[in-house]
Amino acid sequence: MKFARSRSVGALIATAFLLASCSEAGEEPTSHQTSHFGYAVNSSLSTANAASLKGVATEAGLLAARLYPAVYVQGPSGQMIPNTDLASAQVLPGINRQVIYTINAEAKYSDGQPVVCDDFLLSATAAQMPGTFNSAVPLTSQIERVDCVSGSKTATVVFKEDQGERWRYLFDQGTVLPAHAIAAEAGLALEELNTALHNKDAATLEPVARIWNEGFQLENFNPALQVSSGPYKIESVGEFGEVKLIRNEFYSGDQAVEEEVTMWPKGSDLNAIATAGNLQIADVGAWENEAWVNRDDPMSPYDIKEEVGVLTEQLTLGSAGVFYSPEARQAFAACVDQQAVAAASSRVSGIEVPAVAVHSVRHQNPVVQQLGDLPAQHLAVDTNAASALAGQTIRIGYDGPDERKAAMVEAIRVSCEPAGITVVDASAGEVSLSDLSRTIVSEWGYEQYAEGTLDAVLRAVDPNREYGSANSLGSDPEATRKTEEELWTEVPSIPLAAQPRVFVIDRTVGNVVVNTDLSGIGWNMDRWSRSED
Incomplete structure (x- = not known):
């Protein structure tokens, strides 16, 4: 059903755009005139929670990477890049490895509330209670405990004996979600949530788990819950599954270059969207199947990058x-x-x-x-x-x-x-x-x-x-x-x-760096820059 509806919305967008273009002083529409910056992904865009069972099955990191960034961002060459806009990490060696996460003093969510250790505690505990939360972050099984005084900017993760070699892969994109917003939705104070998480109190956490698991699904988008810690936030979710991202003015790092990006799910009519000039980046299964991509056309505005992914x-x-x-x-x-x-x-x-x-x-x-x-x-x-x-x-x-x-x-x-x-x-x-x-x-x-x-x-x-x-x-x-x-x-x-990964990239967009990781080519979406011509 979603596939059929998505094809329809592409035609609607194309028609609306062309009519608007023709109405301006009688001008003829051009093939590359643009009203929206579009990024199509090969995912259903079901949820922003990449640690949920739905998120891991639908590659939610493609969306979540710039909403809930990781502590370490994986670059296109596999390098683990510290994301100090969110937090810095210090490792204490020993039989029980400890990692101290110091959260950036300026790190805030898009509702103005600070990022605090409770967010890290929730992330780890939700993953360690898969039966309650319907979660899937296997590496958290190596964690013994997370020390966090509610509201603090410091979280200490203590690993089980001789565990934690892959600690940099924890607190990944789409897994550190806003504990304060989830607590409020569940009718709990943040301190009450903190206590329940430390105690792994399944009874108290049951409604929290339901919100954590279902509240970030996009079919019922809740802007009060889905507040962002990254350079973009979700403004709206369209009738056909398209997700409109806009700048997060509270982001502690550099503001995103593009004011807004619309992400299109798989099944969208990319030909109609591209014809309207509203498709700049696409992560597609095979470019030969896309009528809007013609590698042999010298007038084509697109480059094609084909990669054996990681x-x-x-x-x-x-x-x-x-x-x-x-x-x-x-x-x-x-x-x-x-x-x-x-x-x-x-x-x-x-x-x-x-x-x-x-x-x-x-x-x-x-x-x-x-x-x-x-x-x-x-x-x-x-x-x-x-x-x-x-x-x-x-x-x-x-x-x-x-x-x-x-x-x-x-x-x-x-x-x-x-x-x-x-x-x-x-x-x-x-x-x-x-x-x-x-x-x-x-x-x-x-x-x-x-x-x-x-x-x-x-x-x-x-x-x-x-x-x-x-x-x-x-x-x-x-x-x-x-x-x-x-x-x-x-x-x-x-x-x-x-x-396999196939990326189609508009030549007028700069700072696009191909990445075949879980966050995809959008790993540095906030640095994309579209030229005026």
Whole structure:
């Protein structure tokens, strides 16, 4: 439904723009006259909460990166850039690593309220209580506690013994949300929320968790709740899912160059939007499918950048239902042909991407070449081993519609069919990891089961952030191999292939720097600058 409506809005915008242009002193509209700065992403733009189960399944970081910036921003070369506009970090070594976060004295939200340690405490605690909050930030399992006096500008994170090597990947884009606004929505004072978070008081936190999880979804945009700490804030969400961003005048860093940016979700009629002059940057699945992009047209205003991305596309498997046991997950992994899946992705995108058989490090990390035959073992198809799952049906979903991902699922269907396993493409638009059949472990260690509509979700992940068991920076072959062996035994997910990325960039826009990370090309959106001609 969203796809059809989005196509309609593009036509409406084009028509309205052309009529307005013609009415001005009888002037003829030009093909590149612009009224809105448009940025299209290959995401449904469902939520600004990148730590929620919906956020991680729909790449919410593409939107959230400039609303709720990370403590460390990952640059286009993989460098971790300290974001001192938000906070600075000091590491105290020891058996229990400690990281002291000193929040910028000037850091405020777009409602004028200060960024405080309660925001960091909420971020960590919400992630450590996935059953209550429906969250997914695996690295927080390495945290022992967060020390925070309510309202303070200092938060100290204490890690479990010999843990926390990947601490720079914590407090990532879209995960440090406004605790004061959430508390107010729940009818709590900030100090009361702080106490409940420290105590992990599930009863008190239940309404907080509901607001944290659902309140940042954009279908019911609440401006009092979704206040921003970044250079942009959301002004409005359009009828067809477009998100209008405007400058956050309270931002502690340099003000954004462009006063406003409209982000368009996947399924929008980009041809109509571009024809109206309202599309400057696009992150698309394949440029050949876009009628508005013609690489051979000398008058085209666009450059095309094709990249083998740093993210890994994987199947995140359910932990209940057909995939309750590790043996069942191992059997399914045995029939998945990553080479065929990568070939299908490459064919549709036009970018040759490699198959991937490692979980915990990025596919281009040199350590992969030092893991011996381990990756090759898990690239091979073993129909006999997979036949242990014969007779089962596996439902795979993804953030759709997506022709490339549909082709990837079809490749999995073909390779698993000889083992007697039926693979079904169950994509139906927006997706969430909450759609999976899951085993939820309570704070007291009890298992609960949630019956879902899916058995696996196809999504892009950053291996540096994805696994709580990973405790090296990917430079230690022995530690990496040990982690990989554990993950291939447990099989919470099946790595498939590198993510292809296609960016279409208007030549009149400066300071655009391609980035294939979770925040995408919009990682420095506030520095984009459009020339007048």
